[in-house]
Amino acid sequence: MRTLPLAAAVLLTGAAPARALVPYVYLPPTREMQAAGLGIAQAAARLLRLGQADDAARLAELTVRLLPEDPRGWVLLAEAQLRSNNLDQAQVALERAKRLDPSNPGIWFAEGSLALRNGRPSEALSLLRRGLELDPKNAGAYFDLGNAHIQLGESGPALASFERASALRRDFWEAINNQGLVLYESGRSSEAIKRWRRVLAIKPDAAEPTLALAAALYETSPQNRAEALQLAEKALAADPNYVVESFQKEQLWGPKLRATTTRLLAEPALKTAVDRANANASGSSEQDGEEP
DSSP states (O other), X not given: OOOSSBOSSSOBOOBOSOOOOOOOOOOOOOHHHHHHHHHHHHHHHHHHHTTOHHHHHHHHHHHHHHOTTOHHHHHXXXXXXXXXXXXXXXXXXXXXXXXXXXXXXXXXXXXXXXXXXXXXXXXXXXXXXXXXXXXTTOHHHHHHHHHHHHHTTOHHHHHHHHXXXXXXXXXXXXXXXXXXXXXXXXXXXXXXXXXXXXXXXXXXXXXXXXXXXXXXXXXXXXXXXXXXXXXXXXXXXXXXXXXXXXXXXXXXXXXXHHHHHHHHHTSGGGHHHHHHHHHHOTTGGGSTTOOO
16 A cells, blocks of 8 residues: 555645645734634634535635744645645645744655655655654654655565554554565565454455455465455455556555466456456556556
8 A cells, every 4th residue: 555645743635726826925913813814724624524625725725825924724725735636736835834844743744745646755755754853753654654665666674664653553554554565575475464464453344455465365375265265355345446457556566466466366256356346446447558
């Protein structure tokens, strides 16, 4: 899995329609302006929790007009913008927040997560490490750090980062799942299987570790194949997108796991489940032509 909702102390995931940010002339806010701005920010945050990113972005823009020197408003605006994938606008807002509050580790973590989404893992490493200097016990930041190392092909540091994340937060199943991804690609299948079974003890209905475990069991021994087929059918019913190889790759599945999964899903006993998943997968049109 590549991402959580953008992991760190400041939790960012998306955005509202793109708008140019206008320059601001700073005037110290009156008490009334400050109260109004904070009230509008609270309303924007409630709208974000309800999934109403467009309305939240409009309120967040009003917040930063009223309180342009308050970094919380800019972080809120960035979050709203990210909800609609307006990544450039979110970057501008985060940079403004960081200028106002450079010692806030959450802003560094959020920028690191954004760099990951933009396909800049080396930059993400630098930003996340700076944030970890300020907050060395942030599990979400270590998770993103591990994902950056995976993108750079650095399996050892990736595994260490995911293990640090799950040590800090014992129920951090996404980090344990990604340990399995690294271990499987490194030829340590039995250890990967243990990680995915551990994940399913925490999150029994999670599609990704269910299908990954199914593939690993299928490849390990003929005695495990009945369980593998059952798990694969369950995983595809939970999230049909995992039938698509390009989607697996987006979740940072390596070539070995993707190839094993392809062989598993070619089993005649899974034909009905695979056909149904292909019909329901949002990315099914991308399946053909995906490189291994």
